[in-house]
Amino acid sequence: MFDERAGMRLTVALIANVKPARPASHLPEDYYAECDSLETVQAIAAALRRAGHQVEPVEANPALPTWLSRNPVDLAFNIAEGFEGPAREARVPALLELMGIPYTGAGVLALALAMDKTRSKQLFRAQGIPTPNFQRFHSPDDPLDKGLQFPLIVKPNGEGSGKGISAASVVRHAEPLQERVRWIRQHYRQDALVEEFIAGTELTVGILEGRPLPALEVDFTPCAPRGENFYSWKVKEHQGNPAHGPDPRFFCPARLSAEQTGIVQGVAVRAAAAVGAEALARVDVRLSSDGIPYVLEVNPLPGLDPKQSNLPMMAAAAGLSYDRLIQGIVESAVRRSPQLSAPAAGAGTPPRSPEVLNRSTGGE
Secondary structure, X not given: OOOOOOOOOOEXXXXXXXXXXXXXXXXXXXXXXXXXXXXXXXXXXXXHHHOOOEEEEEEOOOOHHHHHHHOOOOEEEEOOOOOOOOOHHHHHHHHHHHHOOOEOOOOXXXXXXXXXXXXXXXXXXXXXXXXXOEEEEOOOOOOOOOOOOOOEEEEEOOOOOOOOOOHHHEEOOHHHHHHHHHHHHHHHOOOEEEEEOOOEEEEEEEEEXXXXXXXXXXXXXXXXXXXXXXXXXXXXXXXXXXXXXOOOEEXXXXXXXXXXXXXXXXXXXXXXXXXXXXXXXXXXXXXXXXXXXXXXXXXXXXXOOOOOXXXXXXXHHOOOOHHHHHHHHHHHHHHHOXXXXXXXXXXXXXXXXXXXXXXXXXXX
């Protein structure tokens, strides 16, 4: 899937937002849900260093432009999620483009589009990609479209990592629908996406350079007693924590026929391309009982936790070690960058006085 590029040695800024060890008590419990753990940042940095790169992990905060202007780098390995705002994931890539710094993963437009679930689904529908019927609610008093059928699932329109999703998100009548939309408006200060709930097999497909990885199946049967037969924030946040109860079971490759696998992978590739995230993405799909692969969303900043994230699991099933996955993401960025694919690549000046993420971050 990736070309070996022996001898490529780059100065890399690993740009991230790290979950604090002690979050401030006044913030919502899922405020930092999309941020990466310090352990994930350290794992990526270690993989990059084993490939021969010079790496400086840097926090994505208002001081980042100054740091980048004072510390020339060849490449930014971007996993920064950002905080608040409808296009927060696109902010760091936009800054990097302004400064002429190549970076890994999806571009500015893809990150902004994918964050808006409604607009993404409009693109899917326009291109004939199956996606559950949906409606964007600006207010709990908005009338429900006649074409939508209960049960419905209610989500924040612009969040990831299962934020705002719980057992209460699946509604079967008009009154709880209205209550859930009101709750999202109050807690997340944004519109709600309401879509038909698809009962079926939960799948996710990694995309690297426009090619699919083996599909991963998530079996929520162990979570059913607590009403979590889909990815909620609590399921994701407490994975591996026995006190929260059993985890979902993961099967990679998914327990599908060869024909089903090809169909699911094909629709995932099309969905990633629809938002412009062919370079790197993870696409969530629900395969209905009648065999229709419904695309739920595209995540152009997939998690890279080597122990728990889905993308490394899928890469391993494809024969890619964690180190090879990380280096492959770098190589993909190199190929897309005119200045890095030139012979002089790797001549960056070593950073000076970096603000490194080698400490436990305190609360705000």
